[in-house]
Each structure stands twice: as C-alpha cells, then as structure tokens.
Amino acid sequence: MSVQERKQREQADRERLIVATARELAEQQGWGAVTTRRLAERIEYSQPVLYSHFRGKREIIGAVALEGAAEMAAALRAAASAMDSPRARVTALGQAYLDFAARSPAVYDAMFQLDGGLTFANEDTPEPLKDAFAALLEGLGEVAGDGVHPALFTEVFWASLHGLATLTRAGRLPPGDAERRLELLVERLAMV
Template sequence: MSAISERRERERAHRHQLIITAARELAESEGWEAVTTRRLAERVEYSQPVLYSHFNGKDAIVSAVALDGFSELAAHLSRARHGADPGQGLRAVCRAYLEFATDRPALYQAMFILPTDLKFASAETPAPLRAAFDEFVSCFRPDNTRRELFAEVIWSALHGMAVLSDSGRIPADGQEERLDFLIARIADTPTKPTSP
C-alpha cells in the first residue's frame, strides 16, 4: 500500500470515528431522536454524502456506537472483576454493569434498546460484545458446565433491572437488595442440571 493510500485510510478511519463520537455526544445531550444525518453532518463539518459513504443511515450509526459501547463495557467489567476481593467477582461485575447503564443511558440504549445489526449469541457475534459477555462467564467456576446459561440469566436480570429502574417502574433505591437477591439465588443454584 502506498503512503498516499495509507494516509487516506487513516483519514477515513478518523472521519468514521468522528461521526460515531458526534452521534454519541448528540444522543447523550439531546437523545437519539436528535441524531439525524443532517445534524451529524453539521456537527462534524462534512456533507451528508460523506456520512453516507461511511454509514448506510442512522441504524448503521447506532450499530457503530453500540459496538464502541461494548468495547467500553467489556473493559469496565474486566476492571471491576479483576479489582474485586476473592469471591466477590460476580457482585463487582453486576454492580459495574448497573453503573454503566445508569452513567451512560444513551450509549446503553444504542447497545440494547435501539435497532442494530449486531448479532448476539451467534457465530457472527462481534468480539467486543463477546468480550463483555465473557466477563460474566468468567465469574463462574470453570468446572460449571452451565456457566454460559448462568451468565445469560444474570445479564438478562441486570438488563431488566437497569431498564425498569431507568424508566421509574421499579425504585432505584432498591438496586442493592435486588442485586443481593439475584446473586444469592444464582450462587445457590446447582451447577449440574437436575434430572427429572
């Protein structure tokens, strides 16, 4: 690849990230309804055709923001798990997840609420999404043959707690008690399926 081609690729990657960052900032300050290609073009000082050369519409931009979010979430959960006292990894990861959802509501919406083309639980699952999920899986003992199931249940419950709390449908001040209950129930669950 020539030096000119490499420079163009760097410039394209920079523009791509600039659009993602602008979309996220706009969503965080005014909500996702405010994120339009016209507003983004004004904000990043490129024409709408330049935006469309990077993204095929708003859903693609939301997907790119979500993918960045999963990278952040994976790093956030990893720091929590590795910084936890022995035996407290699951609690630390769960708490970190809820904090992430509360502190970054627009990003969380892009990741879990708004339509995206990201594939969950499949061979095409992007690495950042898998890395975030694996932080939950890593909280369970390696000899637990149902680690992924436990991680799915925990993640599902936390997502419900985050969304219901954010919408005011459950009181935010009950999060710790709900978290205690969830972790106690999962920790007491047998690691092998019981036969009927």
C-alpha cells in the first residue's frame, strides 16, 4: 500500500468516525448537543482535524442524512421484497418507513428536518436521497391508480408517512392507533 493510499484510508476512517460519533451523540442527547468541540473531544482529535474533513456541523448533519438515506432505502427494499401482494408490500413499506423514523429519530431529523445543506428534487440531489425515494417508488408505483403518475403518488404517500412519523413523535397523535392509521392510509390511497 502506498503512502497516498494509506493517508486516504485514514482520512476515510476519520470521516466515518466523526459521522458515527455525531450520530451517536445526536441519538443520545439531541442535535443541540452535537458541537465541533464535543465531537473533537469524543473522537480524540483536535477541532482543526475535524474541520479538515467537514466545514462545520451543517456538513456533518448532511453526512448523517446521506448515511441514513442509504439505510432507509435498504430497509424499504427489504420490507417490500418480503411481501407477495401489492397491499402487503405497501403496508410493509409504510411500516418500515415509520419504524425507521421511530428507531433513529436524530438520523430522521438530519434527513428531513435539519439543514444539512442537501438539495431535494433536482439534479443536484445526492444519490442516497434519490435512492431512498426510488425505494418507495419501486414499491408504490403499481398502486398509484389509473391516470396518476407514480412519482406524484409516491410524493403524496411519502408526505403522509412523514406527517404520521412527525406527529406521532411529537406526541400529537395517540399512540394506540398507529397501526390503524397506516391501514387507513393504505386503504384510502393505494389502489390495491
């Protein structure tokens, strides 16, 4: 291994460590607890080293969001592939989405609530974000209904799931009806 390759590997390892540490701290204490000073202390590198990888917290949030999007895409595809009927696939997609949001709230916030400097719905959208949407589209396209563009249907279904996830987490929806809400969403929106 050349010196250049070793340095690149070490740099990639440090970046993964920074992102993993930020994610862990955010999941434990919220994004307000994630500062460059605390991250530098936890990873045992100086703040200048941290800044040599990321320009600040915003870029770190963006990196966590991209990692989360890749994880969400994998979870959505796994859930959908395990089902044999369109209705079961749509329900499984919805449940996998809601489970991800509940299991990883700080990552979910990085993806959809916080400014990580990422763009959505245009050419500049990073591939992991496009792939997470594609994972939803793959499972929902067949149930969009006649005359409805599958991508538009997916946007509406996604927005509905996001609303359920956000309102549930904020304690604005009674927890006892979570399963019925998803059933109602599938029943009313998906043409299965």
